[in-house]
Amino acid sequence: MTAREQVEILDGGAALALTGAAGRLRFHAVWLRDNAWDAATRAPGNGQRLITLGEIPADCRITHAALSGGALMLQFAHETAPIAYDLAWLNENAYDRPAGHSPGWTAPWIETWDAGLMAAVPTGDFRALQSDPAALRAWLFAMRRYGFGKITHGPVRDGALFDVAALFGYVRETNYGRHFEVRTEVNPTNLAYTGLGLQAHTDNPYRDPVPTLQILYCLESSAAGGENMVVDGFRAAERLRAENPRGFDLLARYCARFEYAGSDGICLRSRRPMIELAPDGEMIGIRFNNRSAAAITDVPYADMADYYAAYRRLGELIDDPAGEVSFRLDPGESFVVDNTRVLHARKAYSGTGTRWFQGCYADKDGLLSTLAAMEQMKGAAE
CATH class of the missing domain: 3.30.2020.30 (NE0471 N-terminal domain-like)
Structure with missing residues (x-):
């Protein structure tokens, strides 16, 4: 005292x-x-x-x-x-503090980014992540900070992506199964299973709640192209807010609708804003997926034109190469993405050669819990 x-x-x-x-x-x-x-x-x-x-x-x-x-x-x-x-x-834990936040603020442990992060993609060596708590803690810290992370030197075998999930949490099973295969298919049930390029998007916006983490693991990759890309949805939303505050407000205020009914017995629907804010204005989520967007019916007539203009502009900002980080995954490499913040995409790839990826979903609370427990342990040791 x-x-x-x-x-x-x-x-x-x-x-x-x-x-x-x-x-x-x-x-x-x-x-x-x-x-x-x-x-x-x-x-x-x-x-x-x-x-x-x-x-x-x-x-x-x-x-x-x-x-x-x-x-x-x-x-x-x-x-x-x-x-x-x-x-x-x-x-x-004091709460007697001035609010001082404008809508769209982000937590202090989050750092938004653009293409400049290409030179410093957060990367961990799988062998070190399994054996060295300090290496795992550093990689998890980067995941929380940037919303995605790459892993190298993993085993090249069927199901190896489950070993990645086990580093911090558990697999979330969906109608796609405990995991899903990403290969070129004839008459696919999802465009992800073709060689077409995909616009940057968040996965499964038609679920409530959405899977908060996605893991994508490379087992074969000899086809030309197919580089993975990630875009910070929070940075795109910040750019929209800076140039068009009303457009930002419209995308945060009104719900969009999303739907997926591509398989027998499946009809998934959700109703959530493209930019999700907590009651105090903290930006906590992005939902953007043109393939799965249903008719938007929750916006009043007087606001619909401006809403669509903001929707279009957000898409342009997401497509802007200045915001993209791209990298190629080789066999044994994977990446984990925060599906509530970071959009992912894939460039088109050719029909020659082979390309086999496996993907699964997990939950961010497991990753954040593992990191918090490791940070507490480190603090107690110090």
Whole structure:
């Protein structure tokens, strides 16, 4: 505790003010009691709450507050035992801060990018990722930062993509199966199975929720062309917002519709905005897939022309070579893409030679959980 730190009970105990290096931060009594970390409130080990909000009085009041040895000691009117709060935790979780965000802001651990990232594609060696926690942590960190990552020196065998998923999580099974084959086919059920080039897109926007990660693994690649491309959808949305704020708002405010019914017994539909914002304006998702777009019917007549102009412009920004990062996958190489942010594409390839890829879906929460646990372990070791 420093000489500057002080605590003041406010509003008859309904709140308090904590003054320190972070400035003056206010906390409500009910929030403090709900977020206590004493043994009666949180389970040892997993930290889950042992009480419900209904067990805390609606008029929760603080009767005494004192600072002692880096902790804030509070006494609540409805309880007899004081509760200690770590000052560093309170500063980290303080909510008494100016909003200061305009719609479309991104989390501080996200870095949007353009074609300049071509010289520094985030890449991990599969052998190191399996054996070296530091290498895996660095690759997962890059995945969270950029939304995609490449992996080299993997085994060249059927099903090797499951080993990639096992680095951080689990496979998400869909109507395509636990995994899907990407080869040229006659009368394919999906354009991904042809040699045609594909516009940058997010996968499966017709699902709710969408698969949040896609893994694509190369087993054979002797056909000419077929380079993989990725585009940062968040950067494209930022560019749209900068030049056309109204267009950005329209794509974020109104839902688009997506549909897939290419197989017997399958009719998948969703209704979500192309640019998805959290209630506080944080940009949390992009859905863009012209092949799977259904008729847009949720936009009022008065806004439809401007909506389509913004939709067209977003597509132009996504197609802009200045935003593309491309790379070729050789046998044993793969890449993982955040399907809620980064669009992926493929250049056309010839009918000669062979091209065999396998793909599957996974969930981002597994990747982020693995990274968070590794970062906590690293912090505890330090």
